[in-house]
Amino acid sequence: MKEDLRIIFMGTPEFAVPSLQILVENHFQVVAVVTAVDKPRGRGQKVIPSPVKAYALAQNIPVLQPTNLKNPDFHQELKSYRANLQVVVAFRMLPEEVWNMPEIGTFNLHASYLPQYRGAAPINWAIINGETETGVTTFMLKHEIDTGNILFQEKEPIHPDDTAGTLYERLMQKGSKLVLKTIKAIARDEYSLKAQNSKGLELMSAPKILRETCKIDWNHPAEKIRNFVRGLSPYPAAWTTLDTRGGEKVCKIYSVSNTHEQNPNLAPGQYISDNKNFIHIQTQDDLLSFDELQIEGRKRMSVAEFLRGNTL
Known part of the structure; x- marks a missing residue:
C-alpha cells in the first residue's frame, strides 16, 4: 500500500528537514516539496535556499516556491503532481484550496501537545510559562488554525535548564518520528481521528514572538x-x-x-x-x-x- 501514497511535503526551516528526510529514507514517494522563496541571510545578505529546499534539491525532488499560495497557477502546478496526501511541517498558513486538494487530506506536525499552545511559537511559550511538559502532535488541517482532528501525539518533558534551543532539537527529532508513524498508519489505513478536547482546560496560546x-x-x-x-x-x-x-x-x-x-x-x-x-x-x-x-x-x-x- 506504501507505493500508493504520493506525498507533497511543505516546510521551510531546519525543524522540518528531519521529517522530510525520514520519509525519503523510508522510501516513501515524495513527489514535490513546497517551501519559502530564497531570502538574503546573514551579515553578507547572501541569497541562500531554505534548509528544506537544500535537502530536497540534494535528493532530486522537485521544489515549488510560490509567492502567493492563492495563485491559480500555483494550484494547477500542485495538481499536476497528483498527490493524494500533503504533509506540513513549519510552513505558512494554507488556504483551503490547497489543504483540501489531496484525496486523503493534509496533516500538520505541531510542536506542542494540542490543544495546548496553538500558534506560531509553541516551544518558546511552553518554556516561558514554566511548563514541565509539552509534546508533538500530528493533526488534519481545517479552517481554524491548529484545531483539526488529531492523528497521533507524544509527550516530552521540559527539563529545568532547557532552553528553546535544546527543546527545539529534541522535538525536531521526536516530531520526525511521529510524522513517519503517521504516514505508515495512513499507508496501512490503520488510523482514526480524534477531536481536540479542550473542555475544562485553561488553554494557553503561542502567538508569534515580536521584538x-x-x-x-x-x-x-x-x-x-x-x-x-x-x-x-x-x-x-x-x-x-x-x-x-x-x-x-x-x-x-x-x-x-x-x-x-x-x-x-x-x-x-x-x-x-x-x-x-x-x-x-x-x-x-x-x-x-x-x-x-x-x-x-x-x-x-x-x-x-x-x-x-x-x-x-
Missing part, C-alpha cells in the same frame, strides 16, 4: 524572568539595556542564574557589579546573575568577557 515581546520586565519574580530568558534563548533572545561608561547599550541575554539572594537597596532593574566577574540584577524578589550575553555587533560571551571590554 517588543522579548524585552525583559525586571518587575517580575526572578524565576519567571529566568523562564522568560530560557524560552527565548538562543533565538530571538531576551534583551535589556545596560548603562556602561560608553553609554547605554542594548544587550541580548542568553542565560541567567537565580542567586536566591536579595538586595533591599536595589529597585527592580537596578544592578551591582564588580566590573570583573559578575553582574547581579534585582527582580521583584531575588537577584539574578547574568551568565551569557551579547551586545550589538559583538559575539555572544560570558559575563566576565563582557566586563573586560565594558565598565558598568
Whole structure:
C-alpha cells in the first residue's frame, strides 16, 4: 500500500528537514516539496535556499516556491503532481484550496501537545510559562488554525535548564518520528481521528514572538524572568539595556542564574557589579546573575568577557 501514497511535503526551516528526510529514507514517494522563496541571510545578505529546499534539491525532488499560495497557477502546478496526501511541517498558513486538494487530506506536525499552545511559537511559550511538559502532535488541517482532528501525539518533558534551543532539537527529532508513524498508519489505513478536547482546560496560546515581546520586565519574580530568558534563548533572545561608561547599550541575554539572594537597596532593574566577574540584577524578589550575553555587533560571551571590554 506504501507505493500508493504520493506525498507533497511543505516546510521551510531546519525543524522540518528531519521529517522530510525520514520519509525519503523510508522510501516513501515524495513527489514535490513546497517551501519559502530564497531570502538574503546573514551579515553578507547572501541569497541562500531554505534548509528544506537544500535537502530536497540534494535528493532530486522537485521544489515549488510560490509567492502567493492563492495563485491559480500555483494550484494547477500542485495538481499536476497528483498527490493524494500533503504533509506540513513549519510552513505558512494554507488556504483551503490547497489543504483540501489531496484525496486523503493534509496533516500538520505541531510542536506542542494540542490543544495546548496553538500558534506560531509553541516551544518558546511552553518554556516561558514554566511548563514541565509539552509534546508533538500530528493533526488534519481545517479552517481554524491548529484545531483539526488529531492523528497521533507524544509527550516530552521540559527539563529545568532547557532552553528553546535544546527543546527545539529534541522535538525536531521526536516530531520526525511521529510524522513517519503517521504516514505508515495512513499507508496501512490503520488510523482514526480524534477531536481536540479542550473542555475544562485553561488553554494557553503561542502567538508569534515580536521584538517588543522579548524585552525583559525586571518587575517580575526572578524565576519567571529566568523562564522568560530560557524560552527565548538562543533565538530571538531576551534583551535589556545596560548603562556602561560608553553609554547605554542594548544587550541580548542568553542565560541567567537565580542567586536566591536579595538586595533591599536595589529597585527592580537596578544592578551591582564588580566590573570583573559578575553582574547581579534585582527582580521583584531575588537577584539574578547574568551568565551569557551579547551586545550589538559583538559575539555572544560570558559575563566576565563582557566586563573586560565594558565598565558598568
